[in-house]
Amino acid sequence: xxxASLAPIxxxxxxxxxxxxxQQPYRGHSLLLWAAAGLGxxxxxxxxxxxxxxxxxxxxxAVGATAIALGWLNRQPRAALPGAxxxxxxxxxxxxxxxxxFSPLLAWPVAGLVIGVAGVSAxxxxxxxxxxxxxxxxxxSVGVAAGMAAIFLTAMGLNDxxxxxxxxxxxxxxxxxxxxxxxxxxxxxxxxxxAAGRPS
Amino acid sequence: xxxxxxxxxxxxRGFLGVGAGALATAAAxxxxxxxxxxxxxxxAPPNPFVAAGKPLLVAVEGEDLRAMLRAGIAxxxxxxxxxxxxxxxxxxxxxxxxxPYPVTTAPEFVLAVAAELKRAGVSQSSLxxxxxxxxxxxxxxxxxxRRLGVLEKLxxxxxxxxxxxxxxxxxxxxxxxxxxxxxxxxxxxRLLHEAPIVVSLPVVKRHQWVNFTCALKMHFxxxxxxxxxxxxxxDSEGRSGLMHQRLVHFADAVRxxxxxxxxxxxxxxxxxxxxxxxxxxxxxxxxxxxxxxVAVDAYCARLLARHDxxxxxxxxxxxxxxxxxxxxGKADLDAVKVVEIRA
Numbered sequence: 001x002x003x004a005s006l007a008p009i010x011x012x013x014x015x016x017x018x019x020x021x022x023q024q025p026y027r028g029h030s031l032l033l034w035a036a037a038g039l040g041x042x043x044x045x046x047x048x049x050x051x052x053x054x055x056x057x058x059x060x061x062a063v064g065a066t067a068i069a070l071g072w073l074n075r076q077p078r079a080a081l082p083g084a085x086x087x088x089x090x091x092x093x094x095x096x097x098x099x100x101x102f103s104p105l106l107a108w109p110v111a112g113l114v115i116g117v118a119g120v121s122a123x124x125x126x127x128x129x130x131x132x133x134x135x136x137x138x139x140x141s142v143g144v145a146a147g148m149a150a151i152f153l154t155a156m157g158l159n160d161x162x163x164x165x166x167x168x169x170x171x172x173x174x175x176x177x178x179x180x181x182x183x184x185x186x187x188x189x190x191x192x193x194x195a196a197g198r199p200s
Numbered sequence: 201x202x203x204x205x206x207x208x209x210x211x212x213r214g215f216l217g218v219g220a221g222a223l224a225t226a227a228a229x230x231x232x233x234x235x236x237x238x239x240x241x242x243x244a245p246p247n248p249f250v251a252a253g254k255p256l257l258v259a260v261e262g263e264d265l266r267a268m269l270r271a272g273i274a275x276x277x278x279x280x281x282x283x284x285x286x287x288x289x290x291x292x293x294x295x296x297x298x299x300p301y302p303v304t305t306a307p308e309f310v311l312a313v314a315a316e317l318k319r320a321g322v323s324q325s326s327l328x329x330x331x332x333x334x335x336x337x338x339x340x341x342x343x344x345x346r347r348l349g350v351l352e353k354l355x356x357x358x359x360x361x362x363x364x365x366x367x368x369x370x371x372x373x374x375x376x377x378x379x380x381x382x383x384x385x386x387x388x389x390r391l392l393h394e395a396p397i398v399v400s401l402p403v404v405k406r407h408q409w410v411n412f413t414c415a416l417k418m419h420f421x422x423x424x425x426x427x428x429x430x431x432x433x434x435d436s437e438g439r440s441g442l443m444h445q446r447l448v449h450f451a452d453a454v455r456x457x458x459x460x461x462x463x464x465x466x467x468x469x470x471x472x473x474x475x476x477x478x479x480x481x482x483x484x485x486x487x488x489x490x491x492x493x494v495a496v497d498a499y500c501a502r503l504l505a506r507h508d509x510x511x512x513x514x515x516x517x518x519x520x521x522x523x524x525x526x527x528x529g530k531a532d533l534d535a536v537k538v539v540e541i542r543a
Contacts, residue, residue: 036219054368055334103336155426156433160384162234164426165369 031184034073038180039173041065046172055104055168056095062172063111064088066179067118073180074122083118090114105144108175112140119183128191132183139178147174238374238385242393244455247491247529248281254537255492255530257499261485262543265464266312271543272460272489279320282457286396288324289317290362292456293401294418295329297473298347302403302465302480307353309462310401314359317399325399326360328391330421333367341365362391366425375453379526382445387424388453398456400493404500405467406478406508409438410447411515413472414500415459415493416523419450444518451493452528459496461488468508481507494520494529495536502533 045065049058064084071080091114094107116136120129151170155163249256260272273279282289291313293305300306314325327350332341342363345351351361364371372387373394392398405413420428427450435442463486470478484507490496501516520531530536 032219036222040222050370054365054370099334099337101337105335156430159430159434161387161424161426161430162374162385164430165372165387165424167426168367168369 031181031188034180034184035177037069037073038066038176038178040176041069042176043169043173046169056092058168059095059104059107059111059172060088060092062175063091063107063115066111066176067115069176069180070115070119070122070183073184074119076122079118079121083115087111087114087118105171108144108171109137109141112137112175112179115140115179122183123187123191125191128186131190132186135182135186136179139182140175143174143176143178144171145174147171147177150174234374234385238376239393241375241377241453242455244457245285248457249276249489249491251277251537254535255490255495256537256539257488257490257492257495257533259486259488259499259538259540260543261540263485264543265309265487266315268487268543269312269316269460271541272487273316273320275539275541276489279317279322279458282317282397282399283321285457287322288326288395289322289397289399290391290395291325291327291359291399291401292392292418292422292454293327293329293350294403294405294413294472295331295344295348295350295421298344299474300348301462302405302467303471303473304344304348304350305401305403306462307348307350307357310350310354310359311357313399313401313460314357322397324360326362327354328362328364328389328422330364330366330371330389332363333365333425335365335367364389364391366428369424369426372424377449377452377526380445380449380452382442382449386446386449386453387427388422388450389424392422392454397458398454400454400456400459402459402461402496402500403467404461404463404484404504406469406471406504406511408470408472408476409436410443410519411438411511412497412501412504412519414461415456415496416451416519416528417447419454420447422454423450441518445522448519448523448526448528451523452526455528456493458489458491459493461486461496461500463488463500463503466504466507468504469510479508490536492529492536494523494531495533496529497523498531498533498536499538 042062042065045061046058049061067084067087068080071083091107091111094110095104098104098106116133120133123129147170148167151167247255258272258275260268262268291310295304310327317325331344332339334340342351345363354361371390373390374385375388376385400415402414402418407413431443431446463484465480465482466484468479468481470476488496498520501513505511505513524531
């Protein structure tokens, strides 16, 4: 009963295709790969950014890593690098602006918007492009908040300030996770393009 | 692009296996990394201010701050032992909120102590504080000090102010003392961990959760906000004993060589800020000097009890007992050489 109810979810997350009457595992990137890349690469970027300085380089590197992950999974490596560099530079500027106006955390929705603009070329249909453009800053912001909350609640549960000290790392991972998962879902539902993990 | 060019990365079982493995590896790497970077608490030299094998505590009564300081330092035997440790000192004040003395350490007190240290050969003194973050433009680290006028007065007086971000994990060092009953390390600020000389400049106050704030509790401001928040969230009213224990660990992570309490006035009945029934008691007119922060708190708790009928010594017993058990100092004033003078 439970397996039957979960089947559509598994089918969505781990798509299979029917060929010649037999079901074969899907040969493209699964949604979970997008999510995993979205979780891991921005976190790695955040850690690497720590060698360059504090909030600003960390945020810029995490955003750049997200852009690279998006380009990589869209099989657009040539677009990934300039997209990552431009997203990182805009993010740096947004962090600087945020330090004197409200908060450097404002850089995250700005970064989501930049990645949304840069990422529209991954989609073929207009509706998918518009949806991703609108969704990217929202998903990025929600991801940052959710990631920070998840890490902090974990730290509370473990009573461990070492974990609490990584709250912003959790925000970076949450940003990438929701943004990348959002890109995959938008492509899968609205585009049928490479962004959905389907072969072009 | 042909379908064959798309390698099938993983099936469901493989993906879950790899995911679980990656998660376990990441957790292990995190634990290993933190264990690798967690240090012992700083090795502070033995209390240099002792008499006949007992820690020395000097209480000076008077009205002229500089005269009181000089008399106190003389009774302590001078500051030469500090000057031997280095040429630079870091002051820790209490700047919990933007309210004037006795809620916070008075800037003239900091300047007076800096002048005495300079006379003793400690050429440079700085004030460290961490009560804000650059993650909020409205609460930068120097905000409280600026609003109190401390930043301006100390800068003009030649005492640089080191206002640091309490959320910036890169600024802190994880330290742990195996004797702590709580195994988790504490993130103490790197500047305090590495400073050759730390001088605490506490004030005497009631505290609504741990009853009393002086030389031990003030080191809540020496650790990362993550540590402060965890303690406050786990023991919001100080009932479980966690806050009493952890504040001692925070003080252990700093281990100042000298504590000079400005008790010219104290905050009674409620604290750590004004309002809610808190009452400033002026005219106490004392400063207390000692290298033993537990003895300082034991003495100042008695001082507070004399001016605040709502405060009793048993209220501070848990933190003093824990600090004494960890070897941070003497909670029993019979084991302390107390010198009371007038200047």
